Amino acid sequence: MASVLLICGTLVAAYFSTFIYCLIRNLFNVRKTGLPAIIVPFDQNHILWMMFSVPYQQWFREHLPEVVYSRLSLCMYGWEFHEKLRPFEKFSGPRGNDKTYVLVTCGRFELWSRDAEVCAQIVGRPRDFTQLDISNLFMGKFGANVITSDGDKWTRHRKVVASVLNERISKAVFNESVRQTQGLLGEVAAKADSSGTTETNKMFDWAKKITIHVLSGAGMGASVQWSDDSSEKPPPGFKQTYIQSIKVVIEGVTGPLLLPRWLCLNYPSFLPGYETAKAMGYALDEFPKHTSNMLDNERRRTQARGSVTKGNIMSQLLQASEQPADPDLKTSTGNSANALSEREMISNLFIFTAAGFDTTANTISYALVLLARYPQWQHWLLEEIDEIVPKDPSEELDHVAVFPRATRLLAFMLEVLRHYSPLVHISKQTQTAQTIPTSRGTIWLPAYSTVYINSVALHLDPDVWCNLNLADNEQGSDKDEFRFRPTRWINPPGSAQPLFQPPKGAYLPWSGGPRVCPGQKMAQVEFCAVFLTLLRQHEIGAVPLENESREDTEKRLEARIQNSMSILTSQMKDVYDVQEGDPKGLKMRISRR
Ligand code: HEM
Structure with a gap:
């Protein structure tokens, strides 16, 4: 009996030690990136969390202390829609970068960005930033296709x-x-x-x-x-x-x-x-x-x-x-x-x-x-x-x-x-270590990282959208990027293009x-x-x-x-x-x- 307990205990300890190992490895790697970190010490991509976090979101909100829930909510699928700019303004901004941060978890290394420069590179380098393995599970149900493929196979499908x-x-x-x-x-x-x-x-x-x-x-x-x-x-x-x-x-x-x-x-x-x-x-x-x-x-x-x-x-x-x-x-x-x-x-x-x-x-x-x-x-x-x-x-x-x-x-x-x-985010993964050069410095990423473009936050960048193309009868406002205002897309008469062309990576x-x-x-x-x-x-x-x-x-x-x-x-x-x-x-x- 004692030996059965010992084996079970060892297996459980081995299972949990992989999480601790990942957490320590991610903490070590985040220092090399020079980016702010938001620490959430568990694996948000664990199958049980993915299945139960969204249905129990209301329960978590009502029962957990605010300080815990405000971080945990960033791990619940689809959070980008509701949180908008909050994680960037509340957590990463005060730590030096209000556009990109690393979510340090017990799973993979995760980069989250709403920086047009970073996003343009992620989508512009499909050989470095490839499709997530999980997309195969759903989208590859009837065989290989353009969404599930990478590299030369993708070129052929595409x-x-x-x-x-x-x-x-x-x-x-x-x-x-x-x-x-x-x-x-x-x-x-x-x-x-x-x-x-x-x-x-x-x-x-x-x-x-x-x-x-x-x-x-x-x-x-x-x-x-x-x-x-x-x-x-x-x-x-x-x-x-x-x-x-x-x-x-x-x-x-x-x-x-x-x-x-x-x-x-x-x-x-x-x-x-x-x-x-x-x-x-x-x-x-x-x-x-x-x-x-x-x-x-x-x-x-x-x-x-x-x-x-x-x-x-x-x-x-x-x-x-x-x-x-x-x-x-x-x-x-x-x-x-x-x-x-x-x-x-x-x-x-x-x-x-x-x-x-x-x-x-x-x-x-x-x-x-x-x-x-x-x-x-x-x-x-x-x-x-x-x-x-x-x-x-x-x-x-x-x-x-x-x-x-x-x-x-x-x-x-x-x-x-x-x-x-x-799509509230676009996600990709790296197979090998990568660098992303930006005007704020170069970001280093370890192999097998997941990178997320937060499309909701990206599309609310005041530098791009605030008071853009105000018509004659329109008033500007501080938070104009949050307003639903289709006229922002209409360029003034005489422009080369009738519609506003967003800077690279700013609208995805x-x-x-x-x-x-x-x-x-x-x-x-x-x-x-x-x-x-x-x-x-x-x-x-x-x-x-x-x-x-x-x-x-x-x-x-x-x-x-x-x-x-x-x-x-x-x-x-x-x-x-x-x-x-x-x-x-x-x-x-x-x-x-
Ligand atoms: C408003 C409508 C649509 C939106 C917002 C949209 C959005 C997107 C996004 C964001 C991606 C990239 C996904 C990723 O990289 O993870 C994508 C890829 C794709 N979309 Fe759409 N889509 C729309 C309509 C359509 C339609 C009508 C079709 C075809 C009938 C289509 C076919 C595809 C295909 C085949 C890909 C994969 C491309 C590749 O990996 O090379 N989409 N779409």
Whole structure:
């Protein structure tokens, strides 16, 4: 018995001594960096902490002393959204650097920065600052792809992916976004009262529906009617439609996606989470099959057209993937050729959806609430929209004629993303020791460090944003960088560029450098197409509560926006999947103008 206890005790001691070793090693290394340190003596990337810290955040806040909680909160996923500049102003600033610090934990060495110079180098040197191992777990579920790869493998994926997201795709995305938003307006009209006004909790689910339909139509060439997806049946031999399987997979990235397929399919029905696990099991099985079938169909269509590709991502991907380039690789068709195998194509098609769905949908959702919160900005947009869209409402919107002129709308989107970046941080790791030269001195980093760009804090730098491009009728203010003010993006008349071009590394909602988001233009085109169509003849507002003043409505909307959390991306709580009568939801009003 004594020897069993001794073995257990030794194992426990050995386990905990690794944490102590890491803490001491990190304390030693931080002195070499010359940066301020914030010490939190445990491993914030420990699986148990990652699982339980966010759900128990409220409990920690209420029960821990302020001095402990104020540090601990910096280790809870998504903290950047709520804390804004606090760690920089409260902890690192007084110790000599208000833009970069080291979080000294019992895990890896962690650098956190909101310094544009540092951030520009992190995103500009993808061979030195590589993808986190953990991104493979979620994003590599269907095989290697552009997000999970580094080095030469990444170059190969990226070349294909970048060639696919081209101007032809922009046109397809624009047209599909208009078509889907018209579908939404059709549903709105069917529910409208005699004055042409509809009040609904469903506006945010509809934003998601537009985004997934656009990805399906302009992405995979599988165009869906607005009202079709609920009535559509899975094809023979399938339990889920393509849209259903993709939704389940994407919603599962918070955890269930990590479960193996066999476990999901055999999950005991008496345990909690049975329905989710079962749906995930089917989706893991069927998503690649659906995609593979769609690729086969597209191949057949392309052959029938005499190799003429269509303007959707899948068609372009097939063409780009089967260009001869590397004789050592075989494509799915068995040709001695480039680039991406069938599995890699499926995995990249999954990534387009995983990377493009929540990011775009949540940006549209924040924008909807901000339109209601700030009617003055909505009117500012309506002025532009009335000028650039055809006067005849039955005349179709032309991507080439309208998109380049939607300057205010794009400025509005850029301001939404400055405040509500879907990714609150961008994280990378070093494989070997690195240095980052800056005007404040050179930062040294040990091998196997994790580096975090805090996008929320980066986008609030007063040196870049405060009182930028004040219009004639606007007052400057001390804390202007915190204000939602899209005019800051509009350069004075006569400038070389109509929109403000932030300094390198200062604005990274789409990241930057060679690994900048290849879907940036697609997201911009979709955002503009959706709001051009929505606001062409309608206005967006929030339904006031009983006896609520306008001022109180604005406060409530502000609180709803601030009540956000980061799952994979930042999103408002309780706006999705809420039934019509449920008071938890956020009731929006769409009225004909
Ligand atoms: C508002 C919408 C979007 C935002 C804010 C956004 C943001 C980002 C960010 C920050 C990254 C870098 C991630 C990192 O390095 O850790 C990224 C990468 C990526 N995004 Fe987006 N994205 C958006 C829409 C899209 C769309 C619509 C697509 C495609 C359909 C897309 C495809 C990708 C891909 C493939 C990558 C990986 C690039 C690489 O590693 O080389 N994104 N995105």
